[in-house]
Amino acid sequence: MTAVPLSGDRAAAREAVSPAVPAPANTLTGKRRIAFAAFVDDARVPGFLALLRSLALSNPDVCEDFVVLHDGLSADALARIGALHPRIEPRPVATERYATYAVDESSRRDCFLLDVFRIRDYDTVITLDPDTVVLGGLGALLRQRDGLAAFSRPSGGSGGRHRIAAGPLVVQREYLTDAFCARLDAAGRAGAYGDGDGSGPGLGVLDAVLDGDFVPLDGQAEYSGTEQDREKFDLADAEFHAAYMALSSAAHHDLIVRYGTPHVVRTEDLESARKVATAHIVAGEYQEAADLLGRIHIPVNEAWPHEVFGHALMSLSRYEEARAQLLMATAAPKRAATAFGRLAQIAWIHGDDGAAREYALAGLSTDPTHQAGREMRRRTTGLPKSQQGAAEDQLAHVAFYMPQQGNAGDKLLPESVRLTFGADTGSRRWHSVHAHRLFDEAALERVNARRGLVIGGGGLFIPDTAPNGNSGWQWNVSDEMLNRIDVPLMVYAVGFNAFDGQSYRRRRFEAGLRLLVERAAFFGLRNHGSIEKVRALLPTSLHDKVRFQPCPTTVTRQLVDGWTDPEHRENTVMINAAYDRAGLRFGHDYGHFLGEMAKAVRTLGAHAEVMCVAHSLDDERIAFDLRREHGISLPVIPMYDFGNDAIRDTYARTKLVIGMRGHAGMIPFGCGTPVISLISHPKMAYFLSDIERPEWGVSVHDKNLGALLTERALGMLNDHAAAVADVHGRQRELWKVTQANAADLRAVLGTPAG
Missing domain, CATH: 3.90.550.10 (Spore Coat Polysaccharide Biosynthesis Protein SpsA; Chain A)
Known part of the structure; x- marks a missing residue:
C-alpha cells in the first residue's frame, strides 16, 4: 500500500518540533x-x-x-x-x-x-x-x-x-x-x-x-x-545449585536461570523447573519457559507446573496446547482460580464471550476474590447491543479497550484517537477491534468491509501486557492475516513502551514490525524516542515512513467539541505514582523516592491541597505508604472508576499534576493544566523532549528529588497564569503536527478537506 507523501508545508510543521536523537534509556530515567x-x-x-x-x-x-x-x-x-x-x-x-x-x-x-x-x-x-x-x-x-x-x-x-x-x-x-x-x-x-x-x-x-x-x-x-x-560456601556446583533452588525467598531472574537450568537438567526436579519457568515468564521469555517444561514429565496431579506451562503456551499463541495444560491445573483448589482465569482469557481471545464467562464463574467459585476472574465476569456480562452504522461508512479501530475498572489513560485513548478523525466517536462511525483478541477470518472479513483500519493509540509496542506469539506486540495478528487486509491501514500515535531493561522477542517482533510498516499507508508514532527505537529495527528504506504523530490526549482542548477552559481552578495539586513493574521503575531506590516525596508533599501542602490521583487501583499505594512510613494522609481520587468526561474535567480544574504514568502527564497537559513528570520510564522524557520542556521532569532516582520537585512545583503555582500559557503554547505546536497529519489521512481515505 502506498503512503501519501508529505507536502512541503506539512513537513516543515512536523519538523518544527523534532528534537535531537534521545539519549539511552538509563540516562533518560536517571536510574x-x-x-x-x-x-x-x-x-x-x-x-x-x-x-x-x-x-x-x-x-x-x-x-x-x-x-x-x-x-x-x-x-x-x-x-x-x-x-x-x-x-x-x-x-x-x-x-x-x-x-x-x-x-x-x-x-x-x-x-x-x-x-x-x-x-x-x-x-x-x-x-x-x-x-x-x-x-x-x-x-x-x-x-x-x-x-x-x-x-x-x-x-x-x-x-x-x-x-x-x-x-x-x-x-x-x-x-x-x-x-x-x-x-x-x-x-x-x-x-x-x-x-x-x-x-x-x-x-x-x-x-x-x-x-x-x-x-x-x-x-x-x-x-x-x-x-x-x-x-560453608566451598560447595561443588551441583550442591550450590541445589541450595539456591531450595531457598524460599524471592530469587532474581538471572540467578534462578543460571543456577536452576543446570539443576533441572541434572535432576529433572519438577518444583525447580516450575520456578525457572516462572522466572522466564516474568521476564517475557515464554519460549524458554515452554521449552524447559516441555522436556520435563509433569504428573497429571501436579497442578502448579501445568498452570505455568499453560501460561507459557498461551503467551506463544499455542492455545490448544495451553488449554490442555490449564484444564489439568483446575483440579487442584489452590491453582483452580488462576487456571480458570487463563482458560477464560483464551476463550475471550477467540471471541467466545459465553465460554469466557463460564470459565470466569468457575474460577470465582473456588476463589471469589480472584481479580482476573472478576474482571472477565464484568467484561462478558450484559454486553450492550451498540448501534451499528453502514460498514462502508465506518472505520475499524484496533485498540486496547480498557474494562470498566481499568487504567484511566487507556480508557480515554480510543475516544481521543477517534476525535482526530471527527466528532462522532460512537459505533455508528466506528467498528471496534480489541487488540488482544485473535485477529481471525471473521475479524478480517469485518475489517475489509470498512473504509479503513486505524491502529492506536497507546503504548501498543510493549512485549508483556498481553503477550502473543503471532506478532510479538499487543495486536494479536499473524503476518498472514496482516497481509490480507486490503483497506487503508493507518498506525496512529502508537508508542514504543519497553522499560529500561525490557526486551522483545526480537526476531518475531522485528519481522512483524517491518511488515506492518510496509503495509501501512500512514505510520505515526507518538514521540521521537519511539521513532528512533522503531527505525533502529527497520531497514533504512522504511525509515521515512515512520513519522511523528503526538498522542491525541495532548491536544484535547483542540479536539473536544465546545471545549472551554475553566474560569476557576481548584487550589489542588494531584500526585500520581505508578507501581506496575516496580523493580524496573525504582530499582533499589523506592525508599528514597518515598522519603523525598514526603518532603515535597509536606511543603506543597502549605500552598495547596495535595491529593493522590489513581489511574489504576495499584496507584493508590503511594497514599498507603506515605501514611504508614511518614504519617502523611492524602485523599485519593479513584480515576480508574471515572468516565472520559470526568477524567478530562478533573484534570482541567486542578492547578498542577505531578504524574509518573505517561497519561498522568499527557492528559492534563492536553486539558491545559501544568504538569511535572516523575520519570521512571523513558517515554516520560521523550514527551518532554518533544515539547522542549525537559525541566518539567524529575527522575524518581534523583538524589535531590524532594527539593527539585518542590522548587519547580512552587514556581508553577506562584506564577500559574504563565505556566498555563506555556502549556497552551507547547500544545499549539503539537496541534500543528496533528493538523498536518490529518490532511494526509484525508488523502489516504479519499475524504474531502473541511
Whole structure:
C-alpha cells in the first residue's frame, strides 16, 4: 500500500518540533547503575568463588554487575567465575600506574583495588573482598547514596577522627573521577598510608586521602573473613545449585536461570523447573519457559507446573496446547482460580464471550476474590447491543479497550484517537477491534468491509501486557492475516513502551514490525524516542515512513467539541505514582523516592491541597505508604472508576499534576493544566523532549528529588497564569503536527478537506 507523501508545508510543521536523537534509556530515567567490584588474581579465585556463592545465597534477589579487576586471570579462572555469576565484567588493572607508589613490591598488588576509582560507567560501586563471604543482606549498601561509605574504627591519634576499617566500600559517582584518582596517586607516590589497621597499603592510601571524611557503615552489612565461615560456601556446583533452588525467598531472574537450568537438567526436579519457568515468564521469555517444561514429565496431579506451562503456551499463541495444560491445573483448589482465569482469557481471545464467562464463574467459585476472574465476569456480562452504522461508512479501530475498572489513560485513548478523525466517536462511525483478541477470518472479513483500519493509540509496542506469539506486540495478528487486509491501514500515535531493561522477542517482533510498516499507508508514532527505537529495527528504506504523530490526549482542548477552559481552578495539586513493574521503575531506590516525596508533599501542602490521583487501583499505594512510613494522609481520587468526561474535567480544574504514568502527564497537559513528570520510564522524557520542556521532569532516582520537585512545583503555582500559557503554547505546536497529519489521512481515505 502506498503512503501519501508529505507536502512541503506539512513537513516543515512536523519538523518544527523534532528534537535531537534521545539519549539511552538509563540516562533518560536517571536510574542508578550499580556494580559490585573486587580485585581477583589466580591465587584468590577459590576465595572469590566462595564470595559469589555467599552473595547469591545471602541475597538471592540481588544480581548487579560484578566488575572483576585483575592483572591477568587465566581463561579457566574467568570461565569458572562466569559460571557462578551471569553479569561478570572482567577489567584489567593498569598495573604500571602503581609501580610509582612508595610500597614494597610484595605489597603492591594490594593497591590494585584502587582501580575501582577509575570505573566511569556506574553510579554506585560496592567493593567486596574476595577473602571474605557475605552472611546477611546487603540492602543497606545498595540503598546507600551519599559520599563514600566505609566501615570505621577509632583513630590511634589524638584528633579523635575515625579511620577506614577493612570491609566493603560504597563509592558514589562523585568519587569516580580523574581528580580523585590523582589525589590517590599523589598519596601513593608520597608514601602516605594513613595510620593503618593491618589491611594493607591500598586501603591505607584511601584512608590518608579521606582523612576521616567518609560515611560510616557500621552495622549495615554482615560479612566474615574467618576460615570457618568461608568453608560453608566451598560447595561443588551441583550442591550450590541445589541450595539456591531450595531457598524460599524471592530469587532474581538471572540467578534462578543460571543456577536452576543446570539443576533441572541434572535432576529433572519438577518444583525447580516450575520456578525457572516462572522466572522466564516474568521476564517475557515464554519460549524458554515452554521449552524447559516441555522436556520435563509433569504428573497429571501436579497442578502448579501445568498452570505455568499453560501460561507459557498461551503467551506463544499455542492455545490448544495451553488449554490442555490449564484444564489439568483446575483440579487442584489452590491453582483452580488462576487456571480458570487463563482458560477464560483464551476463550475471550477467540471471541467466545459465553465460554469466557463460564470459565470466569468457575474460577470465582473456588476463589471469589480472584481479580482476573472478576474482571472477565464484568467484561462478558450484559454486553450492550451498540448501534451499528453502514460498514462502508465506518472505520475499524484496533485498540486496547480498557474494562470498566481499568487504567484511566487507556480508557480515554480510543475516544481521543477517534476525535482526530471527527466528532462522532460512537459505533455508528466506528467498528471496534480489541487488540488482544485473535485477529481471525471473521475479524478480517469485518475489517475489509470498512473504509479503513486505524491502529492506536497507546503504548501498543510493549512485549508483556498481553503477550502473543503471532506478532510479538499487543495486536494479536499473524503476518498472514496482516497481509490480507486490503483497506487503508493507518498506525496512529502508537508508542514504543519497553522499560529500561525490557526486551522483545526480537526476531518475531522485528519481522512483524517491518511488515506492518510496509503495509501501512500512514505510520505515526507518538514521540521521537519511539521513532528512533522503531527505525533502529527497520531497514533504512522504511525509515521515512515512520513519522511523528503526538498522542491525541495532548491536544484535547483542540479536539473536544465546545471545549472551554475553566474560569476557576481548584487550589489542588494531584500526585500520581505508578507501581506496575516496580523493580524496573525504582530499582533499589523506592525508599528514597518515598522519603523525598514526603518532603515535597509536606511543603506543597502549605500552598495547596495535595491529593493522590489513581489511574489504576495499584496507584493508590503511594497514599498507603506515605501514611504508614511518614504519617502523611492524602485523599485519593479513584480515576480508574471515572468516565472520559470526568477524567478530562478533573484534570482541567486542578492547578498542577505531578504524574509518573505517561497519561498522568499527557492528559492534563492536553486539558491545559501544568504538569511535572516523575520519570521512571523513558517515554516520560521523550514527551518532554518533544515539547522542549525537559525541566518539567524529575527522575524518581534523583538524589535531590524532594527539593527539585518542590522548587519547580512552587514556581508553577506562584506564577500559574504563565505556566498555563506555556502549556497552551507547547500544545499549539503539537496541534500543528496533528493538523498536518490529518490532511494526509484525508488523502489516504479519499475524504474531502473541511
